[in-house]
Amino acid sequence: MxxxxxxxxxxxxxxxxxxxxxxxxxxxxxxxxxxxxxxxxxxxxxxxxxxxxxxxxxxxxxxxxxxxxxxxxxxxxxxxxxxxxxxxxxxxxxxxxxxxxxxxxxxxxxxxxxxxxxxxxxxxxxxxxxxxxxxxxxxxxxxxxxDTSRRIRRSLRNRFAQGGVVQTLVYGYIKPPGAASDADVVKAPEAEAIYDEWFRLLEGGATYAEVADWLNGLGVRPGPACRSATWNIARVRGATLNPILKGERVRNRMIAKRTNKTGRSHNVPAPPEDLLVRHVPHLAFIDPDRYDRVVALIKRRTAKYKAKGLDARKGVSRKRTAFPGQHLTCGICGRLCYYGGHGRADHLICSGARDHRCWNGATVGAGLAARMIARAVLAGVEGMCDFDAALRSELEREVELVEAEQGRTAAGLRRDAAEAARQVDNVVAAMTAAGPSAALVEKLHELEAERERLDFELAELARTPAEPLVLPTKERLRALAGEAFEGLLTDSQEAARLARRLLPRLEVIPYRLCDGEAVEPRAHLTVDLTALVPGTGALEGRLAPLKLELVVDLFEPPQRVAFRERVVELRASGSSEKKVAAQLGLTVTATQRAASLDRLMDEKGLADPYVRMTGPLEDSKRTRRHRHPRYRFEPLAGWSPSDVDGPRAA
Structure with missing residues (x-):
């Protein structure tokens, strides 16, 4: 140029x-x-x-x-x-x-x-x-x-073979300032006994979590490269599986592979021929035979938790998870729910409960939840009354508000443009009277550029036509909702993005059956169908007639709950227990339990057999995380559980 x-x-x-x-x-x-x-x-x-x-x-x-x-x-x-x-x-x-x-x-x-x-x-x-x-x-x-990458890899391989490339070390090693070789690294004397007991615990069947609790109880800090002052499962596992503990430094176990779509790299296992091993016996804390035996024991104990056969999530970013992953929020602490609840890959659990920061340990089956939420929303749309008149009135009012906002914006731009033009005239007059100067010329250029910017924005505002607002019929709205939620059952990422707009609130809250047994999750959700209406992008969340508040069961109810109303209805008509059981295909005991549940509900004045939980229960096996020594209830800052239960979806 x-x-x-x-x-x-x-x-x-x-x-x-x-x-x-x-x-x-x-x-x-x-x-x-x-x-x-x-x-x-x-x-x-x-x-x-x-x-x-x-x-x-x-x-x-x-x-x-x-x-x-x-x-x-x-x-x-x-x-x-x-x-x-x-x-x-x-x-x-x-x-x-x-x-x-x-x-x-x-x-x-x-x-x-x-x-x-x-x-x-x-x-x-x-x-x-x-x-x-x-x-x-x-x-x-x-x-x-x-070429640069190849040169760097060549240099690092050679320097590693000579004892260099000593970067971060796990707990127990001291790297003196200026040390350039593993020959300069020494072991911390106090770490000898720590690692011996560490591996004794693992040999006895202790988990990584138990070792982490033991280390934190002793006040042992992780390695100098670790930003945290406490141990957790990942840090204990990383240190345990680092072969430097048996006197071996390893490099190139993993290599970076580029994802062409984003350009970002992720680690994958390196080819065996790339692996580099350097023996450093002076850095061994654990005898090699003992180390290999303990690692083999750990792998054997954890083998049952690995994916069986083909891992469907291998190579898929964990940030692009299937619905309702990254959508479902714990209604107790406000954190997202993660896959892997209680060791089941297709179940979600509150991430706070996993880290002992929430007592809500109820899990949600992802497939069942997606089906039930889709079914409940479609039923909710079907159950809408004739909303055309009310919605049209609401729509007209909101359109007037949006147009008024645009009008105020245009008026402000016109005022600013007029003021800029006035200042340009003043500067020109000053230059005419006093002659040109560098300061006045620069000021004039700034003012003219500002005026042109304002004129450009005004022209763009006037040129952008308002998108026509078309209000669909209830049948068309239900068809659009059906298409949107059908995609959620096929792991469609586009449908998942649309679900964020359709379901601005999706919280899971634990409920307990009033007879004191099962603890099950329910979803409290807000449905905003505005996203399905063409031309209403600026009105999302502002059209009350297109919003639904629902409570959806994310579980299959037991027999006594599923058949309670029908059993009570048939008994009231004079049928005997045997006839009711035969007609419904149940045992007599099942009909008796359903009737017993209904009587208990009458005694307690309940219309719903499930009662919302507001705290952990001492007698439930599903809410025991509050008993763990690491437990400390910490809801997200500013989080407050919803106090309003919407209408229940069947």
Whole structure:
């Protein structure tokens, strides 16, 4: 971009050139001054290529160019698509991002009327030959990354073989300042007895949790590289399975594999030929034979918890879990529920209960919960009365409010534009009277750029048409809800995202049968069907007629609960216990238990056989976490359980 460009730079508005500058450094360890250096270089080149007035926006970030889900990259794409900039400029394409996506950014800019220039790569999308240059530089940047990675791996392998690459160490090892080799590392004397008892506990059948409690009770802190001052299961397991305890340093057990969609890496087992082992007998705490025997015992004890056969979740990000994962919230402490409740991969449990911060230990079967929630919502939509008149009135009122807000925004922009124009006139008058000065010229440029920005926003507001609001019939609404919730039963990620809008509140709360036996989970949920109505994106959560409050059973009720009402109805008609049992296909004992439950409900004045739990029960096997020494009830900050129970869904 040095000197005049061919073709020359030209603003679409004819007055101010709007420029988006992109600067990036890869890591937190790099000098932040590099961002300022990149910006200064780009401003110098811009000044040499264009003498008119410019309005510059700079996006400066830290992050790997391989990562395609960076917030800054998404913001760059959004700004380009918004057609608010005439020029996108960067030091080279790799400053925007790496890999083939950098070429796609060039195409995106061209499609939306923005000119993209990568100075050091000599790429300019205003020229016909930019495609080949962009392709070549994308390949060159990728090849450079690969070559650098190979050189680093080669150097680290050799240095490890010579005793180097001593990074973080587990508890019990002292790395003197400046130590560059494992020969300089020594064992902490007090750790000898700790590790001996540690492995004695494991040999006796103790769990990692019990070892963690024992270490915390002694006040033993984890290794110097650990930020936490206490032990947990993961830290005990990591230290136990580290072969340095038997005098072996191991490297390259795992390697980083890139996920091409996002550019981020995750660890996978390395090929056996990549494994490096270095013997360091002076660092052994445990005899190698004893160490191997204990590790084998642990693996044998935990083998039953591993996935059997093909792991359906292998290779799938844990952040993209199937519904109701990452949707279901504990109604007691406010935390998300995680998969793996009580060792069952398809059951969810409160993450607070897992960490002994909540007493709600009830688990929820994911498949059953998804089916029951979908069925309850569809029944709720079917049970809606004729809401057209009420909803239309509510819709008209909300549309008026939105239009009023837009009107106030436009009025504010017009006021600001008029004020900017007045100030421009004042500065021009001052320059006419006193002559031009550098300060006045700079002020004039700032005011004119602000006025053009306000005029642009006003034009955009006027040009954006209001999306037509179409109110569907109740039958159409039910069909839309059916399509949305059908996707939840197929692990569809798109349906799961829609479920976040359809179910803004989805809490699981434990209930207990009034006869003092089963503890079961119920979902308290809010359904907002506004997300299914075209043209109401700005009105989500504001249309009361399209909202439902439901309580859904997330379990199959026992016989005495499922048949209670029918048994009572038949007995009231004069049928004997034997006839009722035969008619319902039950045993006489089952009908008697159903009748007994109904009498108990009458005595207690209950309309529902299940009673909401407000605290742990001493006589229940499902709520015993409060007895653990590590238990401390800690709800999330600002969390308060819902006190309102919506209508029950059958």
């Amino acid at each position: 040095s000197g005049r460009l061919d073709p020359p730079l030209a603003p679409r508005s004819g007055q101010v050139l709007r420029v988006l500058m992109v600067c990036r450094i890869s890591t937190e360890q790099q000098d932040v001054k590099s961002l300022a250096d990149q910006e200064a270089m780009l401003r110098d080149h811009l000044a040499a290529a264009y003498e008119g007035r410019v309005d510059v926006k700079v996006i400066a970030s830290r992050g790997s160019g391989q990562h395609l889900d960076r917030v800054e990259l998404l913001e760059i794409e959004r700004l380009i698509e918004g057609r608010g900039f005439d020029l996108v400029v960067a030091e080279d394409l790799a400053r925007i991002c790496r890999r083939a996506h950098a070429y796609e950014i060039c195409e995106l800019a061209q499609d939306h009327g923005a000119r993209l220039i990568a100075v050091n790569d000599f790429v300019d999308t205003a020229r016909d030959d930019w495609h080949l240059g962009a392709f070549f530089n994308v390949f060159r940047h990728e090849a450079s990354c690969r």
